[in-house]
Amino acid sequence: MLNIIHILNLLLPVLYLITVSAYYVDFIRKTAKLQNLKRYSLLITVALHLIYLLLRTIEFDHLPMTNKFEVFSLLALNIALCYVILEIWSDVRETGLFILTIPVIFQFLSSAFIKDLVDVPTVLNNKLLGIHVISALLGYSGFAVSAVYGVLYYILYKELKLNKFGLVFNRLPSLEHLEKLSYYSVICGFIFLTFAMIIGIVWLPQAFPNFSYLDPKLISTTVFWIIFGVGIMAKAVGNWYGKKVIKFYLIGFVVAMLSMFFANVLVKSFHVFY
Amino acid sequence: MNLIGISINHRTAPIELREALYLSRDEITELVAYLKENVLSCGFILSTCNRTELFGIHKYGKIDFNLILDALINFKKVDGISAKNFEKYFACSAVNHIFQVATGIDSLIIGDSQILGQAKEAFQLSEDLNFMDSILRRVYDTSLKVGKRAIKETKIGEGAVTISFAAVQVVEKIFSSLEEKSALVIGAGETGQLAALHLRDLGIGKLAVSNRTIERARNVAEKLDAEIIPFENLKDDLHRFDIIFSATSAEGLLIQFDDIKNVMKKRKGNPVCLMDIALPRDIDPTVRKLDNVFYNDIDSLKVVVDQNLKKRQEEIPLVKNIIMEEMINFYGWYNTLDVVPTIKTMREFFESIANDELEKIKNKVGTEEYEKINDMTRRLLGRLLHNPTMKLREIAEKGVNSEEVARQSLLVKSLFNLNGNDSYENEINEEINRQL
Numbered sequence: 001m002l003n004i005i006h007i008l009n010l011l012l013p014v015l016y017l018i019t020v021s022a023y024y025v026d027f028i029r030k031t032a033k034l035q036n037l038k039r040y041s042l043l044i045t046v047a048l049h050l051i052y053l054l055l056r057t058i059e060f061d062h063l064p065m066t067n068k069f070e071v072f073s074l075l076a077l078n079i080a081l082c083y084v085i086l087e088i089w090s091d092v093r094e095t096g097l098f099i100l101t102i103p104v105i106f107q108f109l110s111s112a113f114i115k116d117l118v119d120v121p122t123v124l125n126n127k128l129l130g131i132h133v134i135s136a137l138l139g140y141s142g143f144a145v146s147a148v149y150g151v152l153y154y155i156l157y158k159e160l161k162l163n164k165f166g167l168v169f170n171r172l173p174s175l176e177h178l179e180k181l182s183y184y185s186v187i188c189g190f191i192f193l194t195f196a197m198i199i200g201i202v203w204l205p206q207a208f209p210n211f212s213y214l215d216p217k218l219i220s221t222t223v224f225w226i227i228f229g230v231g232i233m234a235k236a237v238g239n240w241y242g243k244k245v246i247k248f249y250l251i252g253f254v255v256a257m258l259s260m261f262f263a264n265v266l267v268k269s270f271h272v273f274y
Numbered sequence: 275m276n277l278i279g280i281s282i283n284h285r286t287a288p289i290e291l292r293e294a295l296y297l298s299r300d301e302i303t304e305l306v307a308y309l310k311e312n313v314l315s316c317g318f319i320l321s322t323c324n325r326t327e328l329f330g331i332h333k334y335g336k337i338d339f340n341l342i343l344d345a346l347i348n349f350k351k352v353d354g355i356s357a358k359n360f361e362k363y364f365a366c367s368a369v370n371h372i373f374q375v376a377t378g379i380d381s382l383i384i385g386d387s388q389i390l391g392q393a394k395e396a397f398q399l400s401e402d403l404n405f406m407d408s409i410l411r412r413v414y415d416t417s418l419k420v421g422k423r424a425i426k427e428t429k430i431g432e433g434a435v436t437i438s439f440a441a442v443q444v445v446e447k448i449f450s451s452l453e454e455k456s457a458l459v460i461g462a463g464e465t466g467q468l469a470a471l472h473l474r475d476l477g478i479g480k481l482a483v484s485n486r487t488i489e490r491a492r493n494v495a496e497k498l499d500a501e502i503i504p505f506e507n508l509k510d511d512l513h514r515f516d517i518i519f520s521a522t523s524a525e526g527l528l529i530q531f532d533d534i535k536n537v538m539k540k541r542k543g544n545p546v547c548l549m550d551i552a553l554p555r556d557i558d559p560t561v562r563k564l565d566n567v568f569y570n571d572i573d574s575l576k577v578v579v580d581q582n583l584k585k586r587q588e589e590i591p592l593v594k595n596i597i598m599e600e601m602i603n604f605y606g607w608y609n610t611l612d613v614v615p616t617i618k619t620m621r622e623f624f625e626s627i628a629n630d631e632l633e634k635i636k637n638k639v640g641t642e643e644y645e646k647i648n649d650m651t652r653r654l655l656g657r658l659l660h661n662p663t664m665k666l667r668e669i670a671e672k673g674v675n676s677e678e679v680a681r682q683s684l685l686v687k688s689l690f691n692l693n694g695n696d697s698y699e700n701e702i703n704e705e706i707n708r709q710l
Binding site: 156160161163165169172173174175176177180239240241242243244 | 444446447448449450451542543544545562565566568570574577578581
């Protein structure tokens with residue numbers, strides 16, 4: 001099994017690269033043949049990635065989240081999975097290039113530096129922590145995908161305002177589509193993050209004696225959770241449209257990234273595992 | 275093949291002449307009657323406001339363009355028209371031209387989707403007037419096939435190439451589902467009507483029309499099942515619409531910056547798309563500064579049209595490849611026409627020998643034995659002639675080399691003395707000269 005894991009570890013970044021290349025070529029040239037081919041390539045890659053992580057879990061007897069590079073791989077899969085669901089749901093196939101570039105980077109880093117760890121700290125072997133981390137990663141993936149759609153929205157918006165009818169105009173879906181895709185990604189991300197937070201609140205005080213509600217990571221997460229929550233409510237209840245609501249999601253994502261950076265790198269917290 | 279044809283189109287004549295030469299259905303019927311009587315054995319006439327094409331085969335195989343040219347010019351007397359306004363086509367070039375017309379690559383607007391339907395009607399009319407023969411019927415079938423293949427296999431028909439359609443293309447980049455949107459068309463002239471028609475075709479949820487003259491608005495509204503907005507109340511209703519097309523002939527600006535500012539306030543920032551396809555413009559172009567207001571005028575939409583035309587131009591070589599493939603198929607079929615009589619004569623020759631021999635023994639054997647011998651003879655003939663028949667067909671279908679087809683046909687004729695002429699060499703030379 002270890003051999004299969006190692007082969008898949010080498011194969012996955014290549015497969016992601018092939019998939020993104022197919023999306024790139026199709027974005028530039030729009031060929032009928034690649035329309036389905038690129039989707040099959042993506043589905044095969046995601047399926048193999050899922051198998052790879054399952055095999056790792058079985059082989060090493062812990063969820064693949066005990067070090068940064070396992071988390072990178074998990075994050076790559078989550079983003080790719082998130083995109084697969086959105087592509088199948090909306091049948092918008094032209095945005096894959098922009099979203100799937102993120103998994104390519106994460107999987108390359110993961111495949112290059114990942115180690116086969118069998119013995120890990122007890123706390124990282126906890127099942128509730130596993131669900132907490134996977135939910136949180138799904139949440140971040142949703143926000144990341146939403147942010148990419150938000151940026152694409154802004155680019156197309158600007159092109160339309162300036163009456164520029166180039167590649168972006170010809171290939172991207174409509175503004176309304178991009179807004180919807182960004183909105184649904186945020187909702188997905190928000191649901192998973194809420195779930196992760198609930199599990200965290202239940203489990204963290206039991207697992208860590210030095211647990212504190214004033215922990216910087218908890219506070220920063222709560223801040224951007226509120227921002228996204230307000231953004232979702234503004235659209236759902238307040239009938240906010242277009243640029244205004246997209247701006248909200250983008251701010252939320254930037255705050256999320258900055259707060260994660262500060263909480264994980266600059267400030268000492270019980271909540272940092274790696 | 276003695277197919278000849280003349281064409282007046284955007285390359286050979288100005289629009290005034292092309293329009294003046296346009297032939298209605300009744301006129302075509304009248305002209306065809308004359309042509310049938312005096313010039314052609316079969317043919318067809320395709321006439322639109324942009325081109326008129328007359329193709330056919332002379333009654334006695336003459337290759338004389340002046341005969342059809344004079345017939346057309348004398349029939350539809352148009353001042354200033356002369357032979358130099360016509361392109362002339364013969365045989366292979368005629369077929370090639372008909373195929374090019376069917377695919378739209380010969381049209382003023384490259385990839386024009388209407389021309390295939392117009393060609394179909396032209397051939398159909400010719401058929402109704404009993405003015406078709408098997409060769410032209412085959413040209414018709416193949417031209418339809420070529421036209422359909424060009425649409426399916428290339429991007430020759432893709433992208434908007436008119437201003438009103440380009441405007442709709444831009445609208446589709448802003449809104450995802452037009453069935454949930456409402457649109458207002460200001461101006462019930464030709465451009466406004468075309469825009470309204472495009473929107474209706476794309477399944478717009480609500481359509482409204484406003485025009486200074488209410489009767490004209492009513493006419494368009496009835497045709498397209500649209501609401502009428504009184505011109506006087508126009509500004510009070512603007513905020514109700516997600517898409518506004520303006521195509522009036524008004525001299526000054528009809529919609530000012532402040533009007534749209536108010537609209538956006540009432541719409542709470544909900545995006546609005548303004549398509550100013552009037553000349554001079556109807557909407558103040560500074561409205562584009564407002565958030566969520568997407569404004570386009572003729573100049574900006576022309577960029578879309580030009581881009582799409584360029585893309586279509588790039589598809590022409592692909593379409594020409596399809597035409598070449600179908601030309602090869604067509605001539606493959608056409609070459610079999612020479613072989614068919616040979617095969618028929620050969621089979622008749624063998625049948626007659628068999629019948630002679632059967633006749634000789636008919637009274638010498640019993641009925642039962644005769645039937646058996648008869649069956650055996652037929653089977654024997656079938657088997658003996660199968661290979662030469664198939665070989666001849668194969669050569670004809672495969673080949674564009676008509677000389678080879680002629681040689682093989684004449685070899686068979688000579689071997690069995692099928693037309694009683696022993697001078698094989700002479701006949702080959704005559705046949706090749708005829709083909710050339």
